[in-house]
Amino acid sequence: MGMSVDPGQFRSAMARFPGAVTIITTLTPQGRRGITATAVCSVTADPPSLLVCVNRATGTCQGILESGRFAVNLLPDPSGDVAMRFAGAGGATGEDKFALGDWREDAAGLPVLADARVAFSCEVAESLTAGTHQIFIGQITDISEADGAALLYEQSRFHRLAPL
Numbered sequence: 001m002g003m004s005v006d007p008g009q010f011r012s013a014m015a016r017f018p019g020a021v022t023i024i025t026t027l028t029p030q031g032r033r034g035i036t037a038t039a040v041c042s043v044t045a046d047p048p049s050l051l052v053c054v055n056r057a058t059g060t061c062q063g064i065l066e067s068g069r070f071a072v073n074l075l076p077d078p079s080g081d082v083a084m085r086f087a088g089a090g091g092a093t094g095e096d097k098f099a100l101g102d103w104r105e106d107a108a109g110l111p112v113l114a115d116a117r118v119a120f121s122c123e124v125a126e127s128l129t130a131g132t133h134q135i136f137i138g139q140i141t142d143i144s145e146a147d148g149a150a151l152l153y154e155q156s157r158f159h160r161l162a163p164l
């Protein structure tokens with residue numbers, strides 16, 4: 001009956017969606033963890049909530065499961081170097097990723113980027129396994145904002161916002 005779609009076809013189709021580039025961070029007893037992520041979505045304003053989809057194979061996912069907290073940092077333009085580092089480029093993992101960027105702490109001690117266009121501090125309200133990924137719905141406990149443009153990603157490249 002149903003048509004089959006393979007993972008490669010799915011990836012190339014999803015690559016057409018322009019995404020705002022974020023770094024999702026958390027804090028573990030072993031230190032800070034973070035990944036570059038575009039799978040971030042508004043859920044509801046009441047209570048203020050968002051969701052993120054995080055690969056279960058990452059230390060960030062395990063850290064969020066353990067700590068029950070995460071932060072979402074919307075990257076400024078330009079900051080492709082930070083995005084690539086937190087995507088694992090150059091082989092940096094764990095704490096080493098944080099050598100790039102001006103990282104501060106939120107009230108809960110989570111890593112937030114000083115020049116993030118917006119940073120959301122979240123407590124996990126719900127968590128759901130979906131294949132290779134974990135969907136975390138976070139209730140937002142704090143927001144900080146800064147003026148300037150955000151970094152975009154589409155077709156495996158970074159892009160800049162331009163007004164029409």
Ligand SMILES: Cc1cc2nc3c(=O)[nH]c(=O)nc-3n(C[C@H](O)[C@H](O)[C@H](O)COP(=O)(O)O)c2cc1C
Nearest residue numbers: 035036037038039053054055058086087088093153
């Ligand atoms: C632009 C971009 C967007 C990404 N979005 C996500 C995402 O939404 N969720 C996710 O789990 N991984 C995403 N990744 C992949 C993770 O960043 C990558 O698997 C992770 O950093 C690997 O970390 P590790 O080497 O410390 O395990 C994305 C990568 C890039 C370059």
